[in-house]
Amino acid sequence: xxxxxxxxxxxxVTLLSxxxxxxxGKGSSSAEQANLSFPGEVTHDGSAIKGGQFKYAxxxxxxxxxLLIDELTENTIDSTFGALVDEAMFGYDGxxxxxxxxxxxxxxDVKGKKVTVSLxxxxxxxxxxxxxxxxxxxxxxxxxxxxxxxxxxxxxxxKNIVGMDKFVAGTADSISGIEKVDDYTVILHVKEMxxxxxxxxxxxxxxxxPKHIFKDIPVADWEKxxxxxxxxxxxxxxxxxxxxxVSGESVTFVPNEHYFNGKVKLDSLKMDIVSPDTxxxxxKAGHYDYAEMPTDQLDSFKDASNMTVLxxxxxxxxxxxxxLGKYDKDTGKNxxxxxxxxxxxxxRQAMGYALDTKTAGDKLYNGLYHPATSLVISFFGDLHDAxxxxxxxxxxxxxxxxxxxxxxxxxxDGIREDKNGKSFKITLAARKRTEANEALIQQYQxxxxxxxxxxxxxxxxxMELNSFYDTIGANDANIDAYVAxxxxxxxxxxxxxxxxxxxxxxxxxVSDENTKLLEALGSEESFDEKKNLENYKKWQENAEKxxxxxxxxxxxxxxxxxxxxxxxxxxxxxxxxxxxxxIELTAETGIAEK
Numbered sequence: 001x002x003x004x005x006x007x008x009x010x011x012x013v014t015l016l017s018x019x020x021x022x023x024x025g026k027g028s029s030s031a032e033q034a035n036l037s038f039p040g041e042v043t044h045d046g047s048a049i050k051g052g053q054f055k056y057a058x059x060x061x062x063x064x065x066x067l068l069i070d071e072l073t074e075n076t077i078d079s080t081f082g083a084l085v086d087e088a089m090f091g092y093d094g095x096x097x098x099x100x101x102x103x104x105x106x107x108x109d110v111k112g113k114k115v116t117v118s119l120x121x122x123x124x125x126x127x128x129x130x131x132x133x134x135x136x137x138x139x140x141x142x143x144x145x146x147x148x149x150x151x152x153x154x155x156x157x158x159k160n161i162v163g164m165d166k167f168v169a170g171t172a173d174s175i176s177g178i179e180k181v182d183d184y185t186v187i188l189h190v191k192e193m194x195x196x197x198x199x200x201x202x203x204x205x206x207x208x209x210p211k212h213i214f215k216d217i218p219v220a221d222w223e224k225x226x227x228x229x230x231x232x233x234x235x236x237x238x239x240x241x242x243x244x245x246v247s248g249e250s251v252t253f254v255p256n257e258h259y260f261n262g263k264v265k266l267d268s269l270k271m272d273i274v275s276p277d278t279x280x281x282x283x284k285a286g287h288y289d290y291a292e293m294p295t296d297q298l299d300s301f302k303d304a305s306n307m308t309v310l311x312x313x314x315x316x317x318x319x320x321x322x323x324l325g326k327y328d329k330d331t332g333k334n335x336x337x338x339x340x341x342x343x344x345x346x347x348r349q350a351m352g353y354a355l356d357t358k359t360a361g362d363k364l365y366n367g368l369y370h371p372a373t374s375l376v377i378s379f380f381g382d383l384h385d386a387x388x389x390x391x392x393x394x395x396x397x398x399x400x401x402x403x404x405x406x407x408x409x410x411x412x413d414g415i416r417e418d419k420n421g422k423s424f425k426i427t428l429a430a431r432k433r434t435e436a437n438e439a440l441i442q443q444y445q446x447x448x449x450x451x452x453x454x455x456x457x458x459x460x461x462x463m464e465l466n467s468f469y470d471t472i473g474a475n476d477a478n479i480d481a482y483v484a485x486x487x488x489x490x491x492x493x494x495x496x497x498x499x500x501x502x503x504x505x506x507x508x509x510v511s512d513e514n515t516k517l518l519e520a521l522g523s524e525e526s527f528d529e530k531k532n533l534e535n536y537k538k539w540q541e542n543a544e545k546x547x548x549x550x551x552x553x554x555x556x557x558x559x560x561x562x563x564x565x566x567x568x569x570x571x572x573x574x575x576x577x578x579x580x581x582x583i584e585l586t587a588e589t590g591i592a593e594k
Contacts, residue, residue, distance in 0.1 A: 037368065037556060038311030041569035046586030048566050051267035054583060055590065057274040057282065057291035061432055062465040063248035064273060068236075069228040071144060071207045072151040075466065076487055081230060081271060084253050084580075085127070087237035087260075089117070089137060089208055092200035094572055096490035103237065103260060104137070106204060110193045110527060115204060119184040125258040126210050128235045133183045139211040142167075142175065148220035152503050155496055156522070157196075157203040162189040194522040195493070195532055202491040203522070210235045239264050239580040249273055262581045269580075276434045283307055286590030289562040295368040295555065296436030306593040307560045312570035314557040315379045317372050318485045320355075321549040322348060325508030326475050333501050334508040341426070341480045345547055346405035351426075351481070352391030352550035353398035354451045355444060361553060364436040368558065372551035374540045379554070380492040382533060385540040391550050398451045409452055416452040429458040429482040431468040438462060441483065455481075472506045482506070483552070490572075492536070493521050498549065509548035517542055563591045 058064075060077050067073055068082035091102030098106050100120055107116040117137065124132040141161070144154045145168050158164060162177030177189035188204070196202035213227050213235055226233045230245045237260065240253035250272040255264035274282055276294045280301045283291055293301060293309070302309055322342035328335050342348060361369035373390025376383055402408075406419035418424040426448075430441045441462060448455040458479050463471065472482045484506070486497060495518045496502050500510045517539040526532040543549070561568045564587040569579075 038309050038558060040310060040312060040571065041567070042308045042310060042561060043567045044308070044563045044565060044586065046564070046566065048265075048584035048586055049588065051265070052585040052588060054266050054269040054290070054565075054585065055288045056269060056271040057279060057288040058271060059276050059279045059292055059294065060273050060465075061276060061434075062273075064230070065466070066230045066245075066247060067223060067228060068230050068234055069209070069222065071140065071153055071209060072223055072228060074152060075469070077273065081251055083238065084240040084269065084271070085234055085236040085238040085242060085256075087208075088201070088206040090200060090204070090206055092490070092572075096200050096572060097198055098200060098204075103132070103208070106197070108193070108197065110524065113190050113193055115188040115190060115197065116181075117186050117188065117204070121260060122184055124237070124260050126212075126235050126237060127241045127256045127258055128210075129258060130210065130212050130235075132208075132210075132237065134180065134186050135183065136211045137205075137208050138178055138180060138186055139215065140207050140209040141178065141205050143209065143214065143219050144205070144207065145175070146219040148218055150220060150223050153207065156499075156501075157205050160190045160192060160194070160203065162191060192522065193524045193527065195526045196491045196522060199492075200490045202493070208237065240269060243268065259581070264580050265582075265584055266580075283560050283562070284593040286562060286564075286592035289565050289585070289590060290568075291560050293558045293560050294434050294436070295365045295558055296434055298366040298368065298558070301560060304560075304593050306591040307562050308568075310559050310561060310568065310570050312557050312559070313379050314555045315377075315489060316485060316487045316555065316557075317375070317377050317551055318369075318483070318553040318555075319372070319375070319549045319551050320351065320481065320483050321507045322481045322509075323472070323475055323477075323479050323507070324548065325510070327473075327503060327505075327508060334505050334510050336508055336510050344405050345545075346401045347407065348547040348550070349391070350398040350401040350405070350407075350451065351448065351453065352547060353394045353401070354447045354453070355391070355552065356393035356447060357552050358393065360440055360443060364440055365553075365555070368556045369553045370555065372554045375494055375498065375543050375549060375551050376492055376536060376540055377488065377551070377554050379488070383492045383536045385537050388540060388544055390544065391547075395447075395451050402452060407452070414452060415449075415454045424454065426453060426455045426480045427458050427478055428455050429468060429472055429476075429479045430462045431465050431484065432462040433465075444483070473503070475506070475508060494518070494539070494543075495522060498543070507548050509546070511546065513542055514539075514546065514548075564589075 058077055058080050064077045064081060067078050070082050070086045073079045073082055089102060089104045090098050093099045104117050104119050119134060126132055145158060145164060161175060163172060163175045166172035167175045179187040181187060194203045197204050217225050222228050230251050232242050234242050239256055239259045241256045242251060243254045244252040253269045257263055279291050280297055282288055284304050286306055324340045324342060325334060325336040357371040373388045374385050378384045402416060407416040410417045410421045416424055445455050497504050499505060499518050500515050520535040521539060526535050564585050566584040566586055
């Protein structure tokens with residue numbers, strides 16, 4: 001999966017974005033839609049006008065950093081802005097499998113361990129009119145392998161290319177496994193064929209950077225370049241170009257006349273960051289055409305006369321995890337601390353059994369948050385182990401586990417001491433989101449207190465999103481546990497989040513068994529569907545047992561669409577990717593609630 005990363009908080013794949021995290025999963029989009037509380041598409045009355053400005057609200061409590069290049073973005077806010085101007089290489093169908101609807105298609109030679117990437121057209125151009133060729137793709141792979149690269153996207157998909165290790169080590173001037181055929185085709189020779197290669201955002205590098213611009217900028221300086229940020233100089237392959245920017249707040253886009261899927265019919269699109277506290281009133285006033293809505297505020301907008309509420313399955317989950325070690329930058333590996341406070345598996349399990357996620361989802365999120373039972377969520381269809389019970393609410397079991405582990409109330413004050421009879425406190429980090437989330441975190445603390453655990457918030461309050469992920473990513477020694485979320489992307493393989501070398505494995509949990517099971521998920525044998533299902537089941541069972549991360553919630557994502565938008569849907573796949581070229585408005589201004 002990709003992180004996302006700070007993308008963690010991002011509750012779901014954003015509209016029209018092929019997730020900045022990873023790639024895809026199994027399962028039918030139509031089957032998923034059948035279980036939703038709201039429809040997945042709508043056609044509104046009225047004739048389309050020519051052009052107009054579409055107004056898009058990003059609902060968030062934090063500002064953007066201004067970094068848009070998807071090779072470097074690390075949070076969903078930035079990646080949502082970036083998705084309009086930046087484009088990944090590959091298209092995908094409703095089951096998130098790669099197809100030929102994107103800039104390039106892929107052919108697999110499993111036995112020969114070769115992946116052929118071919119552009120689907122020979123006249124594609126960057127938004128500045130310069131030709132786009134396979135050289136841009138090769139250049140991007142090479143530069144993301146550069147020691148100066150400052151992002152977190154250089155993952156197993158890159159390292160799997162033959163010769164990559166020598167190139168990274170500096171003992172080779174080129175990557176031997178990259179075989180350019182012509183200006184439109186390249187063959188990637190890989191060490192292992194993995195099932196994730198078949199999915200959007202999976203194990204085939206999908207990023208592409210304009211070589212004609214970035215070849216003259218040191219990789220270490222890309223993050224600071226105006227060509228990588230929200231400025232009119234940004235050059236991409238997306239449906240739009242940048243016209244105007246209000247730093248950290250909004251971006252106004254205009255159609256990219258060179259967009260490979262055809263020119264957008266709108267005159268412009270303005271994207272603003274809007275607080276969760278005001279989005280309902282803003283939508284009712286007709287100030288925005290689209291917004292992902294806070295599920296905890298459903299009753300306040302579900303019957304609004306000027307908008308239609310649509311639903312889709314969120315490729316995201318909330319989870320509880322623990323500070324168990326550090327990330328070693330020199331070796332590129334996670335290293336566990338044997339003395340970490342949360343190293344006792346029974347303590348971790350007890351914290352999971354103490355939480356009543358069913359009640360919390362019903363009461364705080366109108367039943368649109370559902371208890372998650374596995375780290376491979378039901379979004380991924382058959383790969384999700386539906387037989388797992390997960391950490392269902394069982395305070396008696398929680399207490400028994402704590403007793404067995406030696407955490408007992410020695411002085412009779414209702415709070416347990418540690419195994420040595422000394423005062424025991426768990427410091428929890430959580431990100432600031434909505435009022436419902438604030439109530440949820442407080443309720444977590446109350447439930448833990450009921451089983452005798454003293455859990456206090458780090459800094460005494462929830463944390464701003466970017467600070468939260470920076471802090472847990474650095475494994476602040478003052479934090480013992482944290483509550484976060486992952487936007488998974490479309491690839492079910494969890495190695496990018498929980499693997500031994502994954503930077504997003506903020507818990508830093510590592511074990512031989514976990515590594516072995518993760519390797520099986522990415523093995524050639526898992527190209528066989530039956531074996532793949534078997535391997536996923538084994539990993540999920542072990543993850544539940546080890547409790548290095550406890551899944552809390554899956555969710556439905558709700559979006560509100562103003563009734564001046566002629567047609568809109570929440571489909572995944574190529575239909576969604578080309579959505580912007582089909583968007584039309586029926587009035588010059590947004591419709592307000594009557």
